[in-house]
Amino acid sequence: MPMQKLLSKARQAIQDFDMIQENDKIAIGLSGGKDSLTLLHILSNYRKFSPQKFELIAITLNPGGVDNAPLYKLCEDLDVPFYEIQTNIKEIVFDIRKEKNPCSLCANLRRGALNDNAKKLGCNKVALGHHKDDAIETFLMSMFYEGRVNCFSPKTHMDKQDLTIIRPMVYIEEYMTKKATKEYNYPVIENPCPANGHTKRQDVKELLSKLNKDMPGVKKNLFGALNNSEKLFIWDKDKIK
Numbered sequence: 001m002p003m004q005k006l007l008s009k010a011r012q013a014i015q016d017f018d019m020i021q022e023n024d025k026i027a028i029g030l031s032g033g034k035d036s037l038t039l040l041h042i043l044s045n046y047r048k049f050s051p052q053k054f055e056l057i058a059i060t061l062n063p064g065g066v067d068n069a070p071l072y073k074l075c076e077d078l079d080v081p082f083y084e085i086q087t088n089i090k091e092i093v094f095d096i097r098k099e100k101n102p103c104s105l106c107a108n109l110r111r112g113a114l115n116d117n118a119k120k121l122g123c124n125k126v127a128l129g130h131h132k133d134d135a136i137e138t139f140l141m142s143m144f145y146e147g148r149v150n151c152f153s154p155k156t157h158m159d160k161q162d163l164t165i166i167r168p169m170v171y172i173e174e175y176m177t178k179k180a181t182k183e184y185n186y187p188v189i190e191n192p193c194p195a196n197g198h199t200k201r202q203d204v205k206e207l208l209s210k211l212n213k214d215m216p217g218v219k220k221n222l223f224g225a226l227n228n229s230e231k232l233f234i235w236d237k238d239k240i241k
């Protein structure tokens with residue numbers, strides 16, 4: 001996967017949603033997974049020719065007991081200051097709260113810790129590694145499991161913390177992050193989570209992949225629907241009556 005193709009898609013999303021401003025200090029949430037490693041690589045390159053000058057750092061939250069040494073080395077090579085934060089998220093989720101559905105608590109704790117640390121380190125933005133397939137899956141999951149039409153936004157301002165969350169990879173398909181990981185030999189850190197791979201998201205991912213084989217274009221159309229807010233016709237009783 002040539003860096004040029006990744007950069008062109010990221011640049012388009014950054015421009016479409018006005019994600020980066022002059023003098024931003026952006027913290028990349030670096031989990032050590034393929035997606036945020038791709039994001040780190042993209043933003044460290046984008047920084048070189050971006051019309052807006054901005055600063056980058058990477059933050060990794062260690063849920064407990066993970067060896068993140070390879071991430072130090074990569075960030076050094078890419079000239080991105082790296083901060084590893086030790087947390088007890090694993091202990092809280094599995095030993096203290098003994099969660100039956102651990103994913104949402106874990107995601108909330110990670111989000112909170114990432115934002116707090118970004119703020120402490122002087123950042124005004126946090127960049128996350130969500131990509132196009134994540135968006136389509138989230139869009140469907142919200143309908144399937146929550147009964148509402150919803151998805152995360154490419155850019156969200158958190159008023160309470162005065163922090164903006166950006167997702168520069170929303171136009172990048174997951175297969176591209178897989179290809180980049182192989183091609184550039186990213187040091188992927190094994191996800192230590194016991195729930196890894198047995199999640200609702202995984203079920204929806206598999207369903208979508210099957211649907212896309214039977215009905216080619218289904219993913220493209222779902223992404224189109226997400227981007228076409230004017231045509232998101234909903235049964236609004238007040239408008240119809």
Ligand SMILES: Nc1ncnc2c1ncn2[C@@H]1O[C@H](COP(=O)(O)OP(=O)(O)OP(=O)(O)O)[C@@H](O)[C@H]1O
Pocket residue numbers: 028029030031032033034035036037059060061062063110114127128129130134
């Ligand atoms: N432990 C962590 N430390 C820092 N950032 C994180 C961590 N876990 C998740 N993030 C950030 O939140 C994003 C979404 O988290 P999620 O668990 O859904 O990851 P993912 O889709 O599997 O991506 P990745 O391949 O980067 O792990 C990640 O792409 C990353 O930017």
